[in-house]
Amino acid sequence: MGRRQTQKLIAETSPRPALIATFMSPLLDVLPSELLLLIISLLSIADTQTLRQTCRTLCQLTHDKSLWLARLDHIRQLGDTPLPPPLCDPIFVAAEFSSRAIESAVISATRSTDSWLHPREMVPLIPAVHGQVIAGLEIFLDKWLLVVYLSGRAQLWDMANRDSVATLDLGHGAWSYFGCLTSGKIMLAMSSVETETFLYTVDSTGFTLLGSFRCAEDRTVRAIDAERHLVVCHSATPELSVICWDDQAKWTIPLDDTEEMYNNVLAVHLLGSHILAIRARTVELHPWPQVPSLVMVHRLPSALGPASICVSDPIPSSADNSYTIFILSNGINHLSLYKVLVSGGTMDVSLAGAMRPDNSKHLFISAHALGLRAGRAMWVERQRSTIARRVNLCTLSQRREAWHEMAANGAVVFTLASYDLRDDLTHCALAEVSGRIAFGNRAGAVFLLENKRLQG
Structure with missing residues (x-):
């Protein structure tokens, strides 16, 4: 029997694995296991799991590591299903993972992709408290939600258990923050208008203070290097400051002069021996202090924002010192997706996608988010003549030359209708692999958007 005939038979019997098992029973002692694995690989994951319940031989075959490695390789090649690290890394060492671990990751990722664009329902998490204004939401490791307030x-x-596990309260005043995952740790920098910055590691046991420092002027933290105990800050002056929180040593990196035009630093990434500075009008690649290298500057045709931007993590390639970074810019009534390719000391910036509706003059975007590896994105839009806030989700292909038409690759999964402006969705966070979503509104309430299909 040829491959096409086998596929036809499986298609005719699917989703009835018992019939497939009946067909394969007389062949179990005749066909080699490699061919049986090939037949099983043509089944869906659900049918594969059902098939393993029919007999001992098929049970063993459906647990075979090569079967799930083949499925994982297929997912990696398609590039439209986010995977957790290190399964998504360019160089993946299969020997370091058991068959059960690979199977679990493949099943979870596939289910998340299948249900990603399905309708969702709102689940309250934190009620609004008078005087508590949300500064931002961050999701780490697809499990932890960090909520930071201006106060x-x-x-x-813990999003899975919907339980608060740690709280930090620095008292009165106005605070800005920067949160990131570095060296496997959740790091949080809190800066006050009095120019004092506190650094914490965050886990289920609480907020642990690592150190603090003061500056002569107000500075905003944009990057943290936990291994070298360094933070990268910027202020109103056109420069970056690299500060060691152990001994307060400081280095200064001058930025490109844009002739007094507004060009604030919006995000910073640390890429080996270089620093990538994403500014309102330029994207700049600078060497670390005291490292001789050329400075690369790309001037953008139009300013990023002006509302806000989301930046992916640096996505490494198989080549040494090569990274891809995506920038999702909110232009109030449209979105623009930029791709930054960094290789050694060179840089290339291009427009990789957009969301530009025909009725953009009557629409505005109140919040948006981009996955850490730019595999998924979301935004909240509202028509000026309606009270409905619509939550849109979309999938971004990881193929190198793909153009991302975000509206065409997405769907509206939730609609909130309210006359109360305090219900405007002003903050959001996205867990790319699991598909979890968190929102914060103008009143300070936080809630999750749960997938109805996964709940069922």
């Missing part, structure tokens, strides 16, 4: 209060939540 200096921060909470860590």
